[in-house]
Amino acid sequence: MLENGLQAWEDAxxxxxxxxxxxLSTRTEPGPKTTAAASANSANTHTHAFLPGLVENYxxxxxxxxxxxxxxxxxxxxxxxxxILGVSPDEAxxxxxxxxxxxxxxxxxxxxxxxxxxxxxxxxxxxxVGEATHAALSIREALAAEDSGSGPPLxxxxxxxxxQIVIGVIGTPLRRSVALIGPSINLAARLxxxxxPDGIIATEAVVEKLRxxxxxxxxxxSLFDEELELKGFEKRYVKAYAIx
Numbered sequence: 692m693l694e695n696g697l698q699a700w701e702d703a704x705x706x707x708x709x710x711x712x713x714x715l716s717t718r719t720e721p722g723p724k725t726t727a728a729a730s731a732n733s734a735n736t737h738t739h740a741f742l743p744g745l746v747e748n749y750x751x752x753x754x755x756x757x758x759x760x761x762x763x764x765x766x767x768x769x770x771x772x773x774x775i776l777g778v779s780p781d782e783a784x785x786x787x788x789x790x791x792x793x794x795x796x797x798x799x800x801x802x803x804x805x806x807x808x809x810x811x812x813x814x815x816x817x818x819x820v821g822e823a824t825h826a827a828l829s830i831r832e833a834l835a836a837e838d839s840g841s842g843p844p845l846x847x848x849x850x851x852x853x854x855q856i857v858i859g860v861i862g863t864p865l866r867r868s869v870a871l872i873g874p875s876i877n878l879a880a881r882l883x884x885x886x887x888p889d890g891i892i893a894t895e896a897v898v899e900k901l902r903x904x905x906x907x908x909x910x911x912x913s914l915f916d917e918e919l920e921l922k923g924f925e926k927r928y929v930k931a932y933a934i935x
Contacts (some may be wrong), residue, residue, distance in 0.1 A: 705748055709782065743818065745804040746869050749858055755869065757861030762823035763871070764803070765850045765879050766794045766830055767812035771890035774809075774843040787811055790845050793833045801826040806871050814884075816871060820853050820897055821905040827851060827891045828934075830912070835889075848886050851893040852879040853900060881921040882931060891934040897931045 744911035746817050749757060768774075768790050775783045798805050803817035803826055817823035827849045834845050861870045878894060886892040892915060901909035915933035 694702050705751065707896065726905070745772050745818075746806070746858060750869070756857050758855055758857055759818070760854070761856045761871070761873075761875075762817045762820045762851060762853040763856070763879050764815040764817065764827055765848075765883045766790075766815060767813060767826075767847040767848045767883055769848050775857075781881040785842060786845075789837070789889040790834075790847070793837070793845075794830055797826040797833065814871070814876070816856070819904075820851075820900040821855075821908055823851055824893075824901060824905070824908045824911075831889065831891065831934075846888040848883050848888060849891040850879045850883040850886065851891070851897045852876070852882070853894070853897050877923065878921070878929065881923060882919075882929070885915075885919065885921075885931070887935065888934060889935075893930065893932050895930040 699761065721736070749755070749759070766933050768787070771787075774786060774792055777787070791808055791813060793928060794815065797814045798817075801817065801822040802819065803815050803822060806814045815823070815826065824852040830847060830849060834847055837845060838902050850897055852875040854873060855870050856873035856875065858869060858871055860867055862868055875894075876897075882892045882894070898909055901912075910931035911934050913934075915931040919931050920928055
């Protein structure tokens with residue numbers, strides 16, 4: 692998000708974590724001779740190799756909860772149930788991981804982050820509506836170019852909305868997590884149900900911002916529905932745009 696790369700990041704006082712490339716490229720499988728302590732140490736090594744995300748950045752600089760203007764992107768595997776039915780859990784995991792790898796790479800490439808992996812979908816968030824749109828297009832292109840020889844073909848539904856989001860801690864001291872809460876998340880989740888596989892759907896707010904900030908990206912979208920009725924939004928119509 693900053694010009695001048697790592698130096699600007701460090702000058703701003705943002706957190707960094709040494710990247711253990713050996714830990715990323717190796718994996719310890721528990722076996723008869725693997726002790727619980729050794730397994731725990733291996734897990735800790737992998738954890739410490741993770742790069743800090745945007746939420747960690749916010750928490751480092753501000754006390755939660757905080758409000759941010761963010762663009763959210765939902766990415767969901769289309770028709771995943773038929774692909775997973777009848778295969779082993781290991782094969783199902785590999786299938787979902789193929790998708791999540793592409794989604795995660797797109798999020799990080801375009802200065803965003805993944806908030807949640809859930810089932811066969813993920814919630815991504817970005818500080819820039821343009822970067823979020825680039826990420827959505829990148830995911831679609833990567834899936835179209837993917838070689839499905841290693842398993843069923845992957846197709847996605849993608850939805851975008853933008854607006855104020857509260858980032859705060861939920862749960863109890865025994866089980867806590869940082870959550871993103873806001874109407875744009877609910878709306879983007881509902882829009883996801885409307886678009887066919889391989890499509891990208893966005894709210895009017897997203898397209899209006901793109902017209903001001905990145906007109907060339909806005910041109911990709913055409914009107915999907917001017918009076919879309921969504922579950923939970925019965926008292927308002929939603930104007931949506933799509934790339935199909």
